[in-house]
Amino acid sequence: MSGYISKRYSKNVEKWSQPIYKVQVKKDVRVRMRDGVSILVDVYRPDVDSGTKFPGLLAMSPFGKDVQEMQRWLPPQKWYESPMWDGNMEVGNIDYLVSRGYMLVVADPRGIGHSEGEYIGLLGSMGEDGFDTVEWMATQPWCNGAVGMTGICIFSAAQELVAALRPPHLKAIAPFEVWGDVYRGLAYHGGILFVMQHSVYKGKHENDDGWTLGKVASIMMRSRPKKEMDYLFQQTLKNPDIKYNTKYYAMLKYPEIDPIFVDFLLNPTDGPFWWDMSPHTKFAKIEVPVYASSPWCIEIFLLNIFDLYEKTKSPTRLFLWPPGHVERPHHEFHDELVRWFDYHLKGIDTGIMDEPPIKMFVMGANRWRYEHEWPLARTQWTKMYLHPYGRLVLQAPSSEFEPDAFTQAPPSVTAKINTVEYSTPPFPQDTEITGPVALYLYAAIDTDDTNFMVDLFDVNPSGTHMPLSRGYLKASHRALDQAKSKPYKPYHPHTEPEAVEPGKVYEYAIELMPISVIMKAGHSLKLAIRNQDDLMDKLGLWGLYHLPHSKTVAHKIYRDKNYPSHLLLPIVPITDESLWIDAE
Numbered sequence: 001m002s003g004y005i006s007k008r009y010s011k012n013v014e015k016w017s018q019p020i021y022k023v024q025v026k027k028d029v030r031v032r033m034r035d036g037v038s039i040l041v042d043v044y045r046p047d048v049d050s051g052t053k054f055p056g057l058l059a060m061s062p063f064g065k066d067v068q069e070m071q072r073w074l075p076p077q078k079w080y081e082s083p084m085w086d087g088n089m090e091v092g093n094i095d096y097l098v099s100r101g102y103m104l105v106v107a108d109p110r111g112i113g114h115s116e117g118e119y120i121g122l123l124g125s126m127g128e129d130g131f132d133t134v135e136w137m138a139t140q141p142w143c144n145g146a147v148g149m150t151g152i153c154i155f156s157a158a159q160e161l162v163a164a165l166r167p168p169h170l171k172a173i174a175p176f177e178v179w180g181d182v183y184r185g186l187a188y189h190g191g192i193l194f195v196m197q198h199s200v201y202k203g204k205h206e207n208d209d210g211w212t213l214g215k216v217a218s219i220m221m222r223s224r225p226k227k228e229m230d231y232l233f234q235q236t237l238k239n240p241d242i243k244y245n246t247k248y249y250a251m252l253k254y255p256e257i258d259p260i261f262v263d264f265l266l267n268p269t270d271g272p273f274w275w276d277m278s279p280h281t282k283f284a285k286i287e288v289p290v291y292a293s294s295p296w297c298i299e300i301f302l303l304n305i306f307d308l309y310e311k312t313k314s315p316t317r318l319f320l321w322p323p324g325h326v327e328r329p330h331h332e333f334h335d336e337l338v339r340w341f342d343y344h345l346k347g348i349d350t351g352i353m354d355e356p357p358i359k360m361f362v363m364g365a366n367r368w369r370y371e372h373e374w375p376l377a378r379t380q381w382t383k384m385y386l387h388p389y390g391r392l393v394l395q396a397p398s399s400e401f402e403p404d405a406f407t408q409a410p411p412s413v414t415a416k417i418n419t420v421e422y423s424t425p426p427f428p429q430d431t432e433i434t435g436p437v438a439l440y441l442y443a444a445i446d447t448d449d450t451n452f453m454v455d456l457f458d459v460n461p462s463g464t465h466m467p468l469s470r471g472y473l474k475a476s477h478r479a480l481d482q483a484k485s486k487p488y489k490p491y492h493p494h495t496e497p498e499a500v501e502p503g504k505v506y507e508y509a510i511e512l513m514p515i516s517v518i519m520k521a522g523h524s525l526k527l528a529i530r531n532q533d534d535l536m537d538k539l540g541l542w543g544l545y546h547l548p549h550s551k552t553v554a555h556k557i558y559r560d561k562n563y564p565s566h567l568l569l570p571i572v573p574i575t576d577e578s579l580w581i582d583a584e
Contacts, residue, residue, distance in 0.1 A: 021046035071329030127161030180304030190472030199543025435570025442563035
């Protein structure tokens with residue numbers, strides 16, 4: 001049994017689905033949608049007599065069903081290590097699931113591959129098409145009428161959109177690598193454009209195959225009058241951050257390069273465009289059981305999972321993995337998938353619903369633990385103050401000091417990244433930090449805008465840095481919605497940017513990704529503040545970076561008795577050893 005499955009809560013292990021079936025494949029099955037459009041699906045089912053019925057699992061995405069089948073022969077590849085890692089191979093291990101008595105349907109929604117129709121915008125019509133496919137599956141002679149959904153990343157977005165529409169035969173979903181608020185989680189971190197999606201779409205992110213395009217279109221160009229679009233293009237082309245970036249300037253001149261990412265460029269603030277698209281505005285409509293998961297330290301998933309947990313009305317379980325992307329083709333944690341679907345689709349009491357609702361990996365300890373709520377009820381909210389000489393300590397500053405400063409030139413001038421850094425003294429004893437994190441930063445700049453990017457590290461005595469969290473905020477997006485904000489989770493509307501007055505000191509409330517780490521005795525916590533990503537880093541070359549600021553900016557970081565910049569941390573005493581999964 002894997003290290004994240006507790007023997008305490010495991011029931012009827014001998015009845016859990018076992019790999020006893022060979023796999024039969026039927027390609028390019030045509031499924032008719034409610035409006036007459038036909039999409040193509042591949043059906044993988046146990047190779048037994050046609051009269052035998054099994055639960056169905058649906059996986060849907062724009063990444064191409066015929067590419068997903070490569071996972072049947074391509075060995076798993078490690079992210080950041082293998083040049084063959086393809087982030088789009090996300091359907092899951094087909095043979096693992098089907099051999100255990102599940103029918104798996106992998107679908108190309110309309111406009112993708114050879115499916116009919118048009119795929120409009122980032123998520124197309126996957127909600128409606130997924131609804132119709134679930135109901136079609138339930139009527140097939142090989143299905144027992146119980147259907148679930150699976151697949152990670154954008155497959156999880158499809159699951160959430162379908163579940164919010166409540167198809168009668170959908171019984172459970174497992175959105176691993178959760179999507180939610182597309183503006184905050186994927187497109188604009190803190191109001192700063194994250195360009196990854198263009199790299200994924202075009203097959204330039206690591207070794208991605210790109211989207212398997214049939215007929216794809218921009219939402220904006222399909223829904224807005226030409227006069228309005230011409231004006232939007234003209235205004236967006238004036239954005240200096242885009243004006244000095246040939247890739248995105250060209251995209252606005254020739255939108256057929258990437259019509260979906262053009263929508264991102266034309267909508268730099270939050271609003272109805274993003275709300276209509278995003279799964280997070282539909283979380284409250286989900287009623288089927290949800291098993292949601294995310295790795296630590298990956299903002300495109302981690303910023304969504306606790307929002308999903310808070311908003312869904314259904315029985316929801318969370319599963320938080322070690323940091324970093326899982327291998328591709330996706331194959332990890334499938335024992336938990338089978339345990340989940342055995343319970344909800346086959347009626348086998350595996351014990352998974354007896355567990356506390358949150359199961360998480362704790363960095364530093366490198367152990368798995370259960371929790372009952374989020375944030376944890378035993379949290380001791382603790383302020384760590386920025387001080388001169390790069391210190392990060394518990395005591396609030398009591399004097400006035402000159403600010404720290406760093407100047408960042410744009411990448412058209414230099415590839416060097418400048419930072420200011422603050423570190424705690426070595427921890428005298430093991431100390432746990434688990435929960436949401438926020439930075440309250442007082443700063444002044446000499447221009448009308450900048451990007452604040454924040455990194456948090458666990459630094460061991462030898463100087464090795466382990467990334468724990470990151471946070472972002474565009475200075476012009478600093479306005480807070482006080483009604484929606486909490487001290488540990490500042491909420492920025494991102495709807496009406498306001499230029500910065502050069503030289504004026506503002507408070508910038510920056511949400512960082514939640515963390516769970518035990519800082520070992522002798523380790524230090526380091527906070528680093530910068531203006532842009534390292535475009536020469538491998539991740540930058542792979543297309544995982546934020547659009548750089550185009551001007552040279554001098555930043556002054558204030559941390560004195562008048563401007564007490566501080567990091568708000570969730571310190572957690574460990575009081576119950578029984579919460580650890582390996583404490584049997």
